[in-house]
Amino acid sequence: MQVMYECCAGLDVHKNSVVACVMITGHGKVQSATKTFGTMTGEILALSDWLKEQQVTHVAMESTGVYWKPIYNLLEGLFELLVVNAQHIKALPGRKTDVQDAEWICDLLRHGLLRGSFIPARPQRQLRELTRHRTNLVERRAQGVNELQKCLESTNIKLASVATDITGVSATEMLNGLLAGETDTSLLAELARGRMKAKKPLLAQALQGKVEAHHRLILSQLLADISWLEEQIQEVSAEIGRRLKDQDEWLQRLDEIPGVNRRVAEVIAAEIGPNVNPFPTAPHLASWAGLCPGNNQSGGKRRTTHIRPGNRHLKRVLVEAANAASHKKNCYLRAKYRRLAGRKGKKRALVAVARTILQSVYYMASRAECYKDLGENYYDQRNPEQVASRLCRRIEKLGFKVILEPSQKEVPAAD
Numbered sequence: 001m002q003v004m005y006e007c008c009a010g011l012d013v014h015k016n017s018v019v020a021c022v023m024i025t026g027h028g029k030v031q032s033a034t035k036t037f038g039t040m041t042g043e044i045l046a047l048s049d050w051l052k053e054q055q056v057t058h059v060a061m062e063s064t065g066v067y068w069k070p071i072y073n074l075l076e077g078l079f080e081l082l083v084v085n086a087q088h089i090k091a092l093p094g095r096k097t098d099v100q101d102a103e104w105i106c107d108l109l110r111h112g113l114l115r116g117s118f119i120p121a122r123p124q125r126q127l128r129e130l131t132r133h134r135t136n137l138v139e140r141r142a143q144g145v146n147e148l149q150k151c152l153e154s155t156n157i158k159l160a161s162v163a164t165d166i167t168g169v170s171a172t173e174m175l176n177g178l179l180a181g182e183t184d185t186s187l188l189a190e191l192a193r194g195r196m197k198a199k200k201p202l203l204a205q206a207l208q209g210k211v212e213a214h215h216r217l218i219l220s221q222l223l224a225d226i227s228w229l230e231e232q233i234q235e236v237s238a239e240i241g242r243r244l245k246d247q248d249e250w251l252q253r254l255d256e257i258p259g260v261n262r263r264v265a266e267v268i269a270a271e272i273g274p275n276v277n278p279f280p281t282a283p284h285l286a287s288w289a290g291l292c293p294g295n296n297q298s299g300g301k302r303r304t305t306h307i308r309p310g311n312r313h314l315k316r317v318l319v320e321a322a323n324a325a326s327h328k329k330n331c332y333l334r335a336k337y338r339r340l341a342g343r344k345g346k347k348r349a350l351v352a353v354a355r356t357i358l359q360s361v362y363y364m365a366s367r368a369e370c371y372k373d374l375g376e377n378y379y380d381q382r383n384p385e386q387v388a389s390r391l392c393r394r395i396e397k398l399g400f401k402v403i404l405e406p407s408q409k410e411v412p413a414a415d
Contacts, residue, residue: 001113003025003110003111004112005057005058005112006024007024007025007054007056007057007058008057008058008059008106009023009051009056009058009059009106010059010061010102010103010104010105010108010109011059011060011062011071011102011105012061012099013039013064013068014039015039015067016038017036017039017098018036018037018043018047018071019035019099019101020036020037020050021034021099021102021103021105022051022054022056023106025110032106034099041070041074044070045074047071047075051075051078056079057079058079058109059075059080059082059109060081060082060083060114060116061081061082061084062083062084062089062105072119076122081119082114082116083116083117085117088114089108118288124270126243127240127269128270128313130236130239130240130243131240131267131270133236134233134237137229137233140229141226141229141230144226144229145166148219148222148226151218151219151222152166155209155211155215156208156209156210157178158205158206158209159171159174159175159206162199162202163203169193170192170193170196172223174188174191174207175219177191178211178219185205188207189203189204241266244266247269250274250365251266253371254269254361256371257357257360257361258331259320259322259324259325259328259333259357260321261324264317264318264321267313267317268314268317268318268361271311271313271314272314274365276365281362282358282359282362283359285358286358287308288311289310289315289358290307290308290312291307291318291358292307292308293305293306293307294306294307315354318355318358319350319351322337322350322353322357325353326350329376330375331373332373332374332375332378333353333356333357334376335376336349336353336379337350337352392404
């Protein structure tokens with residue numbers, strides 16, 4: 001095989017160590033050197049100096065968990081870095097040591113057999129960390145709300161049966177009054193605001209319960225945790241908005257897609273960015289996001305496969321957007337969901353709608369266009385005769401006779 005890079009290195013990355021193998025090709029001979037480094041910042045800098053001494057130009061490493069990130073951050077800009085999917089470079093069975101792994105990675109890189117993963121620029125990587133951290137905060141808040149509801153049920157307080165949100169302004173003030181020692185449910189119900197004022201009699205009944213000392217401790221801590229998490233979410237959201245200030249026009253265009261709100265648009269912008277040039281086509285982007293099935297075909301038979309792992313952070317918000325779009329009226333995405341849900345099931349239909357949303361994002365970014373909805377009647381308008389024939393057969397099975405006559409459209413008069 002032809003040698004593509006005469007001086008390259010392969011890194012086998014672990015939590016506490018990095019095994020580096022350098023291969024230098026010259027005069028038809030290959031010289032290799034292997035050395036082990038730690039993962040502390042000083043040792044990674046020593047690794048960088050050693051690679052410079054060896055005149056290395058290209059470096060490849062596996063995308064093992066999060067351990068590759070500090071090495072990538074410190075070597076970025078000094079070498080041509082490739083972060084490779086570990087499944088693509090599995091060594092042969094029986095050849096599994098750290099040194100042999102590094103040699104195998106370096107040998108594949110030397111012959112140009114590795115393809116690097118999509119690693120965005122540093123500002124976008126920082127934005128990714130912020131949006132993912134916000135998602136974790138939202139999940140922790142949801143967990144706290146669920147625990148709060150369980151604790152209220154144990155005290156026989158049925159606040160959730162009357163109030164839609166037990167963490168709203170009215171419900172929070174009632175709970176704080178209850179924890180302060182107020183036992184008169186009528187006075188607690190007077191704290192209702194807005195539309196909750198019409199439910200004061202129901203609130204007085206729902207707030208009757210038996211709150212003991214340990215319940216007060218648990219409820220006070222849960223309310224404090226929820227309040228603190230809300231402040232953290234607002235702070236992180238403000239920082240995300242500041243970093244995406246230059247992409248406000250792009251976010252507004254993404255917000256036009258049914259099911260996509262501001263938060264989902266920010267996640268899409270962080271995971272993909274406004275530039276989709278790293279992805280040749282929309283199917284490539286869908287495959288990278290994990291919204292398409294894998295290939296498993298043998299003997300002329302196509303076997304059932306699950307969707308690929310892909311980018312789980314992007315996949316999650318796109319499925320959420322698809323679920324919201326499936327409930328929007330007069331929408332093409334809803335028509336697609338209902339068309340597939342009956343045959344493929346609801347979950348597969350949601351994945352298909354999520355893939356359609358992602359492909360729309362790709363074309364909007366590559367063509368600099370706004371979202372254009374095809375309409376809920378798109379599939380019916382493609383072949384109206386076939387739709388009419390199918391409906392006629394269903395009516396005839398019920399014992400009725402159907403006669404179809406084309407409607408005459410009025411021709412506008414000439415000026």
